[in-house]
Amino acid sequence: MHHILCGLAANPALTSGLVDRLICIADDDVASHLACRPDLSRAQAVALAERVDESAVHLAYEGRLTAADIDPAVWPEAALALLDQGVGHPEWARLLARDPARERREKLAACPSLPSDVVDTLANDPDVRVVAELALWTTPDVAARLAAHPHADVRRAVAGNEATPPAALSALVTGEGLPAAQRCLVCDREETPFVHDPQCRSLDCLLPPGAACDGSHQSTVHAMREAALRNPATPIEAVVGFVDHPSMLLRWALAARQDLPRHACARLASDSSPGVRADLAENAAIDDALIRTLADDRDTDVRRRLAHHPRISLDVLAHLARTAKIGGTLLPRIASSSPAEVEELATSPDPAARMLVAQRRDLPPEIRDRLADDPDAKVVKALAAHPGLTEGQLRAMVDRHGIRVLAKVATNPEASPALLEELVQHQPAVRKVFREVARRREATASALLVCLTDEGARPVAAGNPALPPPAIAELLTDADWQVGEAAAANPSLPLAVIGDLLSRR
Incomplete structure (x- = not known):
């Protein structure tokens, strides 16, 4: 119940x-x-x-x-x-800044536009976690002040705050101009030197796996540098030297920066970590030469991520479409293609290129109709949800390509109730069709009753207002609680049934 x-x-x-x-x-x-x-x-x-x-x-x-x-x-x-x-009210902030519950003070520290006296109170909170939360979200002047905080975890939070002044971020990365940190969460809790067991099973342990301190607070300093490298406000001159750092996490953080110089991009393109190369592949800072180099990367994810680069050339993109398993998605470069480029892709002898442009939902009618008659099922599948296709075109797609396009045809806004009903009765059946039709407000009651026979589509169909009220009421006692909950939320459930359900409580 x-x-x-x-x-x-x-x-x-x-x-x-x-x-x-x-x-x-x-x-x-x-x-x-x-x-x-x-x-x-x-x-x-x-x-x-x-x-x-x-x-x-x-x-x-x-x-x-x-x-x-x-x-x-x-x-x-x-x-x-x-x-x-x-x-x-500002008075609330003053009250909550002295709340005995640390969690509430920590939440308050993340709130914007706090009164200056409340900020000062939080900056001197006895729990360093509250101060660190303030450091992560506070204003430039307060962040600059907290950059010299004696606790390394507060400095780590400052390094992640995009409002922190660039000079303070540079100092955090290099250590120049700042006094050495005195404490970290590791030496607050353990006698140093200490390395936290990555497999620690203690339920009340608050230290992250691998946390370590030998007096230099090394794991926290590493996390601080990683945060600074990811922070776009940190000057590139302060971080570019990490391109050859032995820490993969620091190189990985650097790979996503949009202001990388070319020599740094080139170095990261040959990094031993696929994750580093994959983040670099989407980075707008890389030029055409590096794009072509990464297009032949041995790692599939690198090539897949490269396909999302906004300035990738169309010939490289077509190559990736054949090898990178991009999936059914509209890529940024395709979305920004000029009318001439759309025409070029649509008339390409390579079905992979035609499939890419078929993902657009704003194709000129003549190009849309040409692709609707494409002999390649992958191209037609990519196009099948395009608005403006006629009932006849959708039926022709099903006749020519069968189960390969059924689910996408079911999502087309022009698919009529009669066609949706035919799709769920198609043999052999395609389970994804049931789920797609079950979502459609245009689906007929008989089509939805068929959808109820599929385990995956049943909860979706149970919530469709086009389902007959007696069927909805019957689903309230379904063995699957998700089906029952969806039926109870169905606006077509009779109010008399709802009132009866509530009277049992």
């Missing part, structure tokens, strides 16, 4: 009175569904928060509870939610 109540809570057809009845019996899960209802009144939102405290946070983020509704002493988490959106 619990999953049925969750479904009912999400049902858009519920009357205000039925929502009130659900609020009166709501638990955490039911409340989480009710809190998402767009028709929830302010009075209902307050009643729901009073019933289930945890729902107040979601209601605050959704704008259903305002500052006038919230007492931070009663709902501190909801007060934090409003502060996080910049609409809470």
Whole structure:
């Protein structure tokens, strides 16, 4: 019954009175569904928060509870939610900055536009985790001050803050101009030298795997440098030397930077780590020569990621389409192709090139219609969801290519209810067709009843409003709870049935 109540809570057809009845019996899960209802009144939102405290946070983020509704002493988490959106009272921040719960002070430290006195309080918090959270989100002047904090974990957080001034970021990377850090989380907890066992099974251990300190706070310093390398505000001059660093994680962080000089890109293109080369492959900083080099990379993921590069040449892209298993996706370079390039791709003798351009959904009618008659099933499959195709064209695709295009045809907005019904009855059957048709509001009741015979499509079909009401009611007792919940959320479920369900509670 619990999953049925969750479904009912999400049902858009519920009357205000039925929502009130659900609020009166709501638990955490039911409340989480009710809190998402767009028709929830302010009075209902307050009643729901009073019933289930945890729902107040979601209601605050959704704008259903305002500052006038919230007492931070009663709902501190909801007060934090409003502060996080910049609409809470400054007095709340002063109150929460001294909250005995460290987790709340930590959440407060991530909120924007805090009063300066609250920032000062948090910057001197006795728990370094609160100070580190502040360092990650604070303003440039505070970040610059915290860059010299004696605790290495605060400095690591500063290194990840994009508002940190470039000079402070450079100092964190090089260590120049900063006093040495005195503590880290490792030496706070363990006698040094200490290396944390990566296989540590202690349930109350807070140290990350491999954390180590011999007095130099080496694992935290490494994490700080990695954060600085990933931070686009860190000057490239301060980090480019890490291109040959023995740490793969630092080289990997560098590979995604958009301001890399060519010599650094060239060095990373021959890196021993496929992950480094894969991140580099998508980097807009690489030139055509490196693109062509990476197109022959031995790693499939590198080639696949390269296909998403916005400036890749079309001939290289066609080559990758044959070897990299790109999948059914519209690539950035294809999306930005000029009309002449679209025509070139559509008339290419290479089906891989035609398949790429067939992913576009704004093709001129003459090109769309030409590709609809393509002899290659992969090209037709890529095109099959294109709007504007006629019923006759869709049926011709099915007749020529059968099961290879059925699922994509089922997603086409022009597919008629009659065609959808034929697709679910096709032999041999294609399971993905059932799931696609089950999502369609245009699907007939008879098509949806067929979809119910497929295990994967059954929960989707159970929530389709076109399903006959008696069938929806019957699905409430289905052995699969997901099917029952979807049926309970179906707006075509009769209100009399809903009222009967609630009367049993």
